[in-house]
Amino acid sequence: MTTQVTPSPxxxxxxxxxxxxxxxxxxxxxxxxxxxALTDPTLVxxxxxxxxxxxxxxMDVQRGGHWRFVEHSPxxxxxxxxxxxxxxxxxxxxxxxxxxxxxxxVVVETMTLEDLGDGRTKLVNVSLFHTPEDLQGMVGAGxxxxxxxxxxxxxxxLARPN
Amino acid sequence: xxxxxxxxxxxxxxxxFRKHVRILEEAGLVTTEKVGRVRHCKPGPKRLEDVTxxxxxxxxxxEQRLDHLEDFxxxxxxxx
Numbered sequence: 001m002t003t004q005v006t007p008s009p010x011x012x013x014x015x016x017x018x019x020x021x022x023x024x025x026x027x028x029x030x031x032x033x034x035x036x037a038l039t040d041p042t043l044v045x046x047x048x049x050x051x052x053x054x055x056x057x058x059m060d061v062q063r064g065g066h067w068r069f070v071e072h073s074p075x076x077x078x079x080x081x082x083x084x085x086x087x088x089x090x091x092x093x094x095x096x097x098x099x100x101x102x103x104x105x106v107v108v109e110t111m112t113l114e115d116l117g118d119g120r121t122k123l124v125n126v127s128l129f130h131t132p133e134d135l136q137g138m139v140g141a142g143x144x145x146x147x148x149x150x151x152x153x154x155x156x157x158l159a160r161p162n
Numbered sequence: 163x164x165x166x167x168x169x170x171x172x173x174x175x176x177x178x179f180r181k182h183v184r185i186l187e188e189a190g191l192v193t194t195e196k197v198g199r200v201r202h203c204k205p206g207p208k209r210l211e212d213v214t215x216x217x218x219x220x221x222x223x224x225e226q227r228l229d230h231l232e233d234f235x236x237x238x239x240x241x242x
Contacts, residue, residue, distance in 0.1 A: 013221065021221050025228050029235040037231060047234035050226045074173065107220070125224065 021127045031115040034123060035090050038111065044069070062087055067095065082106070097127070106130060164200045178226075185222050 068081035082096035169179035
């Protein structure tokens with residue numbers, strides 16, 4: 001698979017392989033605040049749900065700790081969960097990510113924070129999918145369900161003759 | 163179909179919608195063409211059945227979360 005690069009003023013997205021998605025973002029906030037926003041349940045509840053209501057059911061930020069978030073979006077309720085594989089304060093979080101719609105299909109997400117020294121912080125998120133076959137499984141199991149409703153609707157619209 | 167008229171079917175801002183279209187275009191799911199001042203959108207070479215679909219969806223979700231994290235950091239500026 002070829003590498004896709006999307007430069008924009010604040011984001012850089014690459015797909016280094018068919019198993020990985022890498023997203024780089026620069027936030028205009030010191031590293032301590034970014035770290036807190038990622039690890040404090042009351043703060044996570046204020047942004048992780050993408051504007052939807054989010055219930056943080058569990059969030060035990062330490063190696064082996066369990067996290068479970070439930071997002072209440074207009075198209076339904078979606079549970080996400082995983083475990084923290086590594087937590088290095090202010091620097092790095094490695095965690096597993098699963099969506100209830102495709103149980104057992106695990107993505108490993110690694111987030112690293114870099115203090116840019118000018119009050120800004122660079123966040124790099126690398127998401128590693130298990131195998132391409134696993135991706136296929138997720139697609140098969142998940143597409144008809146709510147999470148991807150928007151894309152399906154878009155596909156339908158686009159397929160209409162003009 | 164123009165991006166503007168497509169966006170009316172989704173609960174998101176035009177700017178947000180353009181971002182999604184860009185991701186879908188990179189994934190080959192749609193192609194866009196500018197006619198005059200209006201950008202039109204049509205199905206791309208890849209179909210949604212493709213594995214790319216999940217990656218594009220996952221990516222879009224992740225980017226939306228990071229957008230919201232950014233907004234959150236902006237609006238809570240000055241707090242410890």
